[in-house]
Amino acid sequence: MTAVLGVPARRRQAPAPSFAHLARLSDDTGLLEHARHAVPRREHGYCTDDVARGLVVVSREPEPAPAVLRLAEVYLSFLTHAQDDSGAFRNRLSYDRRWTDDPALGDWWGRALWGLGTAAARSTAPWIQQEALYAFELGAGRRSPAPHAMAFAGLGAAEVLRRHPEHPGAAALLADAAAAVGWPDSDPLWSWPRRHLAYASAALAEVVILAGTAQQDIALRAAGLRMLSWLRGLQLVDGRLSVLPAAGWRHGSPRQQYDQQPIEVAALADACATAAAATGDPAWHDGVRQSIGWFLGDNDTGAVMWDRATGGGYDGLTPYGPNLNQGAESTLALIATLQHGRGVAGFRATGR
Template identity: 75%
Template sequence: MTTAADPRIAYRVVAPAPSFTHLTRLTDDTGLFEHARHATVRREHGYCTDDVARGLVVTSREPEPSPVVLELAECYLGFLTHAQDARGAFHNRLGHDRRWNDEPALGDWWGRALWGLGTAVARSPAPWIRDEALVAFALGALRRSPHPRAMAFAGLGAAEVLRRHPQHVGAASLLADAAVAVGKPDPDRRWPWPQDRLTYANAALAEVVIAAGHAHADSALLTKGLGMLAWLRDVQSRDGRLSVVPASGWRRGGVRFHHDQQPIEVAALADACATAAAITGDPVWDAAVRHCVGWFLGDNDADAPMWDPNTGGGYDGLTRHGPNLNQGAESTLALISTMQHARRWS
């Protein structure tokens, strides 16, 4: 294991512009299909709120969206408002037959839905999207999940709402509660993480603490979040490149595997480091984002590009034998999200 590269010597990456071609291929007039075989949509698996919410995040982040991207954002917003019940919870799984396969609940999809809605409130150039997203966000923000990651995702949405509406009481309360839900770091410097196991989208936990510390002018909380993120960045650096925790996770004191790395881990780290860079101005965080971009372009444990330039799709995982060539929604959204951050250097 090595520490993060010195930002003064960080390699320069030439990142492609975010492409929405494959995302458009995966989307119909209802929502975003979850799975693909190579680049071909697998409609039989239906849609999920998790992915649609991520879709609303990346389409809302586009500073000058094309008509196609704006249509995608409208579609994803419509899906989320349809998934939400009268008490603010969300369904997650919709079949291709347009029937929900579950009951509304407060799992990760609730948190991601609020993240997508909050991002639309803060960043969409379309006022009708911003207005409708705020209504749905405010309803969902009345609820609290018992799951730390769900709360972290929701808190990121709340931080976005506060960018446009600094006095929004519901968003401020949700963001504060999300930081508390993450938990306190362990005093052991070898594992200063609030939990005994790293699982998925780990960097989102650090990011929401950073965002809460910044929004509430709490320097101790900001320092806590930055410390969490610095440790996570360092333990996911190997031989000068990014090597994220695999799908099986990594338990404190356990064996660390390096195969079956998921693009969502890279995207979560890129998001968190971009937030840290924007708040602190420290170039070390820009260097970390470059490593995330580089992972998709082939600077990873398999020396293999993790996307298909012919389709614009992201590959579903990095196995011990190379990329999983399926190009599902989650991996494609992770690719787009990470490449959006590369605009900082264009």
């Protein structure tokens, strides 16, 4: 069956996430950041940002295969090695196992707490849960001046609260994360706390929803839902996702169409799944379906954004189709998005 781009052609189920390429990018130290096509590029080394995201996706698996559980062990060991006694994290490790930066509280700190919190809440291995919670608690007392870093950390805090609802450190961090994001503007044409949309924007809306839910603050939860609804709406074109490019978008300036990054799609899928769980409204699952559809070709060029043979995700969508490199960030975004397909009915996608 064929269809015009953007017009639904048929209902089909999301493919199961594959961990084959993630295993290809991983070794006994961590997760290599970059690849040329499907071949890991050792010269670029490892980064805490990606290892933390790796721990998120492997910890989300309800029945992980032994190889996937082994990845969780490697990623957890990497993060605990990256963390200093104050709870901050280094981000970059060269292939010869030398840190090239000092501990700090950038995005990688937030993502590390996200990964640790997810492992503490969801891992099937008790020892991983225990060690992840210890490392999370060490880092959760710190605060970053960066809203994105705080949002990622808040996602980890929300995970800890899933298993430990009375955890004071997690509750305080989640509340502070929402405060760091701020309240959306009252202008319905720009329902966002800032005048610039950068990267992984849906994560900011998601942490506000989670904080409002945890605090039973109806107004705060509604603010997060309003942010997410507005963000999703401006990235829809004829029913398909056209996500903001890597350059972002500043209010009042021309909006670029490319290069679109898988991280935006994954963040939107996560946030829509959270909104569906928080509200009980299955209409939010449409955002998950559209995110899955983006990877399968329901996007601005009709390009499939993953390699079925390797299991890797392509690094970005350009005017000429996909960037065929299959690095860690894009592969993790693919896996994270497909994981949501388990709980969502068949979705609309287009063929070419």
